[in-house]
Amino acid sequence: MISNTIHAAAAPTTGRIKRPAGALLAALLPFAALVYPFLATAQEADGQRLFRQRCATxxxxxxxxxxxxxxxLGIIGRVAGSVEGANYSGAMQSSGITWDRQSLDTFLAAPRQMVRGTRMTVSVPDxxxxxxxxxxxxxxxxx
Ligand code: HEC
Incomplete structure (x- = not known):
């Protein structure tokens, strides 16, 4: 009996606030689950396209x-300036960087700020x- 009364008293408030949001979430969740892997692949495809346009020259x-x-190839985890026969600047070879996502992000945003004297001058501001x-x-x- 007591729990019924509490439930009845609490129901209008929670119902009013939560039901529309809950319904929206319930409607969006399967959609998000469907679309997320697609977005991940789309971003990779986008990365390939951007690489071709901005880096592949x-x-x-x-x-x-x-x-x-x-x-x-295998740049993540590679020591900067370590590819045999590549045309590196002294600045890159003595930078002491081991490339990971964070250092690549910093480098690509502003190569010459991170490695002063680098020969790579192309940046990706976005x-x-x-x-x-x-x-x-x-x-x-x-x-
Ligand atoms: C105009 C030519 C050019 C373009 C375009 C270019 N780079 Fe470079 N990149 C270089 C040169 C030259 C070096 C060597 C720099 C040095 O030794 O100072 C280099 C070095 C690098 C390095 C360090 C590699 C290592 O072995 O340590 C990374 C990472 C890199 N570039 C990524 C990119 C990415 C990603 C893009 C596209 C957004 C790009 N570069 C576009 C010329 C370019």
Whole structure:
């Protein structure tokens, strides 16, 4: 009896506030679950497209295929300036960086601020584009 009364008293308030939001969430959840993996793949595809447009003139993703810049296969976890035969600046070779998502993000945002004297002058000011490119580079890692 007591619990019935409490329930009845509490119901109108909670009902009014929660029901529309709950219904919206219930309607959106399956949609979000369906669309999320698609978005993740779409971002990778976007990263590949951006890489082709912004990086591929100077960087290949095949081992042993250096262009003006070093090949970038497995760049995440690689020591900066370490590709044999690539045309590095002294600044890059002595930078002491081991590339991870964070350092790549900082470098791509403003290469010359991070590595003073680097030969790479191209930057990617848009954070979402950097994330997409880094996702793509990560997906191309050899292991
Ligand atoms: C105009 C040519 C050019 C373009 C375009 C370019 N880079 Fe570079 N990149 C270079 C050069 C040259 C170096 C070597 C820099 C040095 O030694 O100072 C380099 C170095 C790098 C390095 C360090 C590699 C290592 O082995 O330490 C990364 C990472 C990198 N570039 C990523 C990118 C990405 C991602 C893009 C596209 C958004 C890009 N670059 C676009 C010329 C370019």
């Amino acid at each position: 100077c960087h290949n993703i095949e081992p042993g295929q250096n262009k003006m810049g070093p090949q970038l 954070a979402a584009q950097r994330a997409a490119i880094i996702d793509y580079l990560e997906s191309q890692s050899p292991d």
